[in-house]
Amino acid sequence: MSITVSLTLNGEAVSAEVEPRTLLVQLIRDNLSKTGTHVGCDTSQCGACVVHVDGRSVKSCTMLAVQAEGADVTTIEGVARNGELHPMQAAFREHHGLQCGYCTPGMIMSALDLVKHNPDPGDGEIREWLEGNLCRCTGYQNIVRAIRAGAESMRSGE
Amino acid sequence: MTKTGMGAAVRRKEDHRFITGAGQFVDDINRPNQLYACFVRSPIAHARIAGIDASAALEVEGVVAVLTGADMAADGMGGLPCGWGIHSKDGSPMVEPAHPPLVTDAVKHVGDQVAVVLAETRAIARDAAEMVEVDYDDLPVVAGIEAATNQEISQAQNRMLLLVYGAVCGLVFVGFGSWRAVVCIAVPLMLTSALCQALMAVLGIGVKVATLPVIALGVGVGVDYGIYIYSRLSTFLRQGMGIEEAYRNTLKTTGKAVAFTGVTLAIGVGTWIWSPIKFQADMGKLLTFMFLWNMVGALWLLPALARYLCRSGPSATRTARAASAR
Numbered sequence: 330m331s332i333t334v335s336l337t338l339n340g341e342a343v344s345a346e347v348e349p350r351t352l353l354v355q356l357i358r359d360n361l362s363k364t365g366t367h368v369g370c371d372t373s374q375c376g377a378c379v380v381h382v383d384g385r386s387v388k389s390c391t392m393l394a395v396q397a398e399g400a401d402v403t404t405i406e407g408v409a410r411n412g413e414l415h416p417m418q419a420a421f422r423e424h425h426g427l428q429c430g431y432c433t434p435g436m437i438m439s440a441l442d443l444v445k446h447n448p449d450p451g452d453g454e455i456r457e458w459l460e461g462n463l464c465r466c467t468g469y470q471n472i473v474r475a476i477r478a479g480a481e482s483m484r485s486g487e
Numbered sequence: 488m489t490k491t492g493m494g495a496a497v498r499r500k501e502d503h504r505f506i507t508g509a510g511q512f513v514d515d516i517n518r519p520n521q522l523y524a525c526f527v528r529s530p531i532a533h534a535r536i537a538g539i540d541a542s543a544a545l546e547v548e549g550v551v552a553v554l555t556g557a558d559m560a561a562d563g564m565g566g567l568p569c570g571w572g573i574h575s576k577d578g579s580p581m582v583e584p585a586h587p588p589l590v591t592d593a594v595k596h597v598g599d600q601v602a603v604v605l606a607e608t609r610a611i612a613r614d615a616a617e618m619v620e621v622d623y624d625d626l627p628v629v630a631g632i633e634a635a636t637n638q639e640i641s642q643a644q645n646r647m648l649l650l651v652y653g654a655v656c657g658l659v660f661v662g663f664g665s666w667r668a669v670v671c672i673a674v675p676l677m678l679t680s681a682l683c684q685a686l687m688a689v690l691g692i693g694v695k696v697a698t699l700p701v702i703a704l705g706v707g708v709g710v711d712y713g714i715y716i717y718s719r720l721s722t723f724l725r726q727g728m729g730i731e732e733a734y735r736n737t738l739k740t741t742g743k744a745v746a747f748t749g750v751t752l753a754i755g756v757g758t759w760i761w762s763p764i765k766f767q768a769d770m771g772k773l774l775t776f777m778f779l780w781n782m783v784g785a786l787w788l789l790p791a792l793a794r795y796l797c798r799s800g801p802s803a804t805r806t807a808r809a810a811s812a813r
Contacts, residue, residue, distance in 0.1 A: 364515035365508020405508035418506040430505025431512060
């Protein structure tokens with residue numbers, strides 16, 4: 330048995346035939362071929378699969394694809410506009426907020442949701458917010474620094 | 488920090504693709520007709536694999552193969568090689584146990600790979616992996632460094648006891664020049680050691696690094712008592728006393744000292760029994776028992792053995808010979 334799911338992905342209307350048990354991350358990666366969203370743990374702990382669903386950050390391995398019917402989904406591929414890096418992306422590069430890059434899409438998507446709630450987050454608030462995002466290159470120090478800098482650029486409207 | 492030249496931060500060339508979601512990781516590779524693998528993993532720590540039944544999994548539509556360690560061995564595939572072998576200080580090569588990707592005989596940890604299911608989709612591979620039936624025969628498990636150490640110790644203990652008793656018997660024989668002395672002194676000691684182990688079993692105190700010295704200490708203290716008592720007893724006998732009289736006199740003299748020492752030592756360590764630290768409390772129980780029981784052994788069992796071994800007690804032959812010479 331399969332079911333049709335239609336949603337908006339990075340501003341584009343898409344639809345796919347999936348099994349009802351398909352997870353949102355599988356739909357995004359396997360059916361819609363956007364592999365920037367990663368599966369790190371399969372158990373909702375690592376946050377490598379974070380995407381935005383209707384503007385809220387969500388672990389896409391913890392949501393069924395059918396639950397995203399009609400939703401507006403943004404993945405890491407939809408963050409840069411017209412080839413221009415988003416200030417948060419630029420800050421991650423500038424402050425060496427990544428090594429292997431596996432957790433980075435999830436980190437950036439989480440950070441963007443944080444800044445939406447709190448335009449000027451402190452180190453403590455950033456660390457608390459990143460509780461659900463694991464980095465195994467142990468790069469938290471620079472990730473926190475990058476998010477502060479990214480938030481600052483976003484405030485100044487760069 | 489300078490902006491250019493020495494000490495300047497250098498931007499990584501690969502970062503752009505990672506922060507835009509264009510990185511290419513193994514899981515991102517998607518080729519036409521590719522297959523998906525799902526591993527069947529052991530839910531238990533140590534077990535012999537008695538059998539693997541993959542028939543149900545193989546019937547699932549979309550399953551291409553179920554491979555096991557036996558299949559890999561049949562294909563002559565070896566273990567995972569060590570990437571960088573090093574030599575020991577003495578130049579001997581590194582110990583490199585076989586590390587097959589799929590186990591061939593026994594699983595050695597939870598999550599050890601038993602089989603791999605290859606299927607057309609990830610979901611089918613997972614479903615089929617759950618249908619592979621593995622028959623496990625449980626094997627003993629050593630969980631943690633302490634457990635491993637303790638296992639090693641329980642083997643070392645027997646060697647240690649053998650050496651301790653070897654030394655005690657040897658020295659007593661040299662000192663007294665009589666096998667009767669060896670028996671009289673060593674048998675009560677061995678009884679104490681055996682009873683101590685029984686007590687540990689009853690109290691649920693396992694053989695640990697910490698309990699090893701207790702047994703050695705028990706033997707050390709016990710042998711003192713035995714030597715004092717035996718030596719005094721044989722002196723009295725040599726003076727021509729009968730065994731009963733010699734025993735009574737021994738109790739009045741050295742016996743008193745031994746009883747006093749044993750009881751005082753036992754009271755000292757006995758107070759540990761109420762220690763909130765479990766290790767100290769356990770040591771208290773064991774040492775109290777050993778000090779008291781060694782005392783009983785020396786004062787009671789030793790003379791009894793002496794009485795049994797030689798009609799008229801230790802060194803009777805020599806005493807008789809001395810008497811007749813007189």
